[in-house]
Amino acid sequence: MSWFLWLGSAPSLLLVGLVGRELGLGVGSQVVQAVTCSRWETSGVTGLFQDGDVVIGGLFSLFYKPPAMDHDFTQLPPYKPCTRLQGLPLQYIYAMVFALEEINESGTLLPGVKLGYHIHDSCGLSFWALQAALSLVGGKGSSCSLSAAITNYSAAYGEESGERTGDQSVPLIIGGDSSNAAQILSRLLGPLSVPLISYTASCPCLSDRSQFPNFFRTMPSDIYQVRAIAQLAISLNWTWIGAVVAKNSYGLMAIKIFQEETRGAGVCLAFVETLRRENIVSDATHAALAIQASTAKVILIFTWYTDVRELFQQLDARNVTDRQFLASEAWSTSGDLLQHPSSSKVASGVLGVAIRSSAIPGFEKYLRNLSPSHRPNDKFLREFWENVFLCGLKDSAAANRLPPCSGTESLQTVHNLFTDTSQLRVTYNVYLAVYAAAHALHRLLSCPDSKSLPGNSSSTCSVPKHIKPMEVLQHLMKVNFTTPQGEMFYFDGADVPAKYDLVNWQKTLGGKLKLVLIGRVDGYDLQMNESAIQWSTGSNQVPVSVCSERCRPGTRVATRKGEPVCCFDCLPCTEGEISNTTGSPHCEPCPPEFWSNSDRTACVPRQLDFLSFNETLGITLTTVAVFGVTVTTAVFVVFLYYRQTPMVRANNSELSFLLLLSLKLCFLCSLVFIGRPSVWSCRFQQAAFGISFVLCVSCLQVKTMVVLAAFRSARPGAEALMKWFGPGQQRGSVCFFTSIQVLICVIWLSISPPVPQPDLDVPGLKVTLRCAMASVVGFSLVLGYIGLLACTSLLLAFLARKLPDNFNEAKLITFSMLIFCAVWVAFVPAYVSSPGKYAVAVEIFAIIASSYGLLFCIFAPKCFIILLRPEKNTKKYLMAR
Known part of the structure; x- marks a missing residue:
């Protein structure tokens, strides 16, 4: 079929060039060569004609089988007629005739003016449409020559004479049944300013007034139907869609607009297959295989119904019956497809956009009353009659091969596409085109300027015999009227307001498919009754077509x-x-x-989470701390009972009792860290911790200093050293060291105390309620002071570790301070890395561990001697070296 496209496009470019060139030479120029050409009607192409004051041209694709031509380029090919008449385009023709007769009978629209018509068949081929258009524009006396047509046009609308001559020409044509044909005809008629009103051309390109200034249409631009389909896909959550389109501007443009409209909505095309009319079988096979292999359950088809029929046959052969199809207006209402056996198997539930249908009052009666006896010169009706009733009319070619018609045949009982007026779609577009032309003529012939310019009516008014196409074109742009059906009609440039029906193919009880209206589209507004849709699955559940299931919450x-x-x-x-x-x-x-x-x-x-007394960790730490208090108390009782023995007296019993008291406080302060933190518990636990440990370490430091002083005083000249370390000085030293810590705690807790605060920085559903250090400086001073005393005590004890004594307490202090320092050095990284309440547990463990270290390292050896080796608890043993 590629040669069809070439023949349709190449002549248009050539003819437009010729028109522009010849018009440029002058309308009345004699350089145009006279060409003798047979009449269009006698060349084998039939038409439907009715004269009138103003004649409107019509082009329809009535016959669908083109004639066979011998292109041997040795002689001009004969123009044989097309064959195989179609019923639906014949309905379009009579819609035009019906509208014109209705207008002629109207007393308000074009009163006193009779409209005629010259209707030709274009056979669905662009070059036939060109030939017919030239015949219409040039007058009934010229047909196949462009030069002759222009000559007649110049004579008919010559500016020099101001009078029309020759046969009657049409100032307006209703036709261009495809976008391709409309483009060619508009480019041809543009230089002549002849308006062209199409009833089916839908290409968005035709909206460009710079290229097609004389083009109008009663069919909305394809942009609107593609946008409607995109809205359907988005609203029904179809994100994985396959596409099969015609490999021409109609299909490729649709895919481009669909992708633009769905961009950002998460809709993807699983595949795009193209169909070519000249290679339809192989292309349809390839598309069917792609549909079968794809996971996409929704398929968008944007092509002509004959291509869809072949595709459905291929899908039926492969038993692909679970796809949901989205249909363009080109096939969504095709009666041929609805009745095809393959469609009922693979295409149930089709959801499509269709040209808006509307009733035409009286039209069905008009069709059923048609009869060749009333229209003896109507060749279209005569052929249709013979095809329907299978009889031959008098003086027809079929009279020799068919039985003669009885004369009783009637369309009253005939039910086919021609007589079906239940859903008038393209037919209504033709009807609107006629009324638009009539209202433009009415504006032109009503002399709208005569009242404003009295006395100049002759220069501003037109009469039917002097109408020029340019005048019709200008008034057609301003058309604005209410249709007999009560709808507002106007042209916005070349276009009309977009109105579509949403249709659904539903199975009847007999298994056949029927067309059901389920919604409307007005411009960008889409209204759909989703509950009325029967889907491809046969249920009311919307099919799912996604590449990946939508992610669940979470x-x-x-x-x-x-x-x-x-x-x-x-x-x-x-x-x-x-x-x-x-x-x-x-x-x-x-x-x-x-x-x-x-x-x-x-x-x-x-x-909120915290270390409580009820949980295992809290119970364990509490038990260990209480056990430490008990052991410390037991040691205190032992020392108190044996306070007069040399072992107790030799180790400075007063400082030993004070040390035992401070250790008990250390064990007890660990319990303050367990439980729900409060304002006062946060303050008290830090103060108790700091003061208890300073008191403990101070006692050890004073003990070590006394040991060093005692041994130093034994040296000659050092007798006076001991008077600086008497009982009063020892108590004073402990109080002094402890008072510094008390002062630090008072200042810290007064200025910026720790407060209970949830630790929101730690991830997790449970957040630890802890005592947040509002002042890191204060806490650092408390710990630093404890560390300073501990290091000093360790240094002094290390210096006194080898003093000559049978029981050297300095050794015990050295070991205890080593354990103390080791515990708190290990505490820092453990505390920082422990999450939540476990950091508190690490701090409690450090307190208890260091307290146990001091208790056992210092008092365990003494208790062993006191209780188990009483023979060593003598002054002689202790003084021995």
């Missing part, structure tokens, strides 16, 4: 590299983040006081 979309955006994985949200909508592209973090639930779908308040 997950987010993660695109796959190198794949379309609608093919993705669903990753669960991380802790502390949620997604509470389906198909969320990302997870939202919860506020600091909240945390994600287990499903990651909602933020819930975080639960």
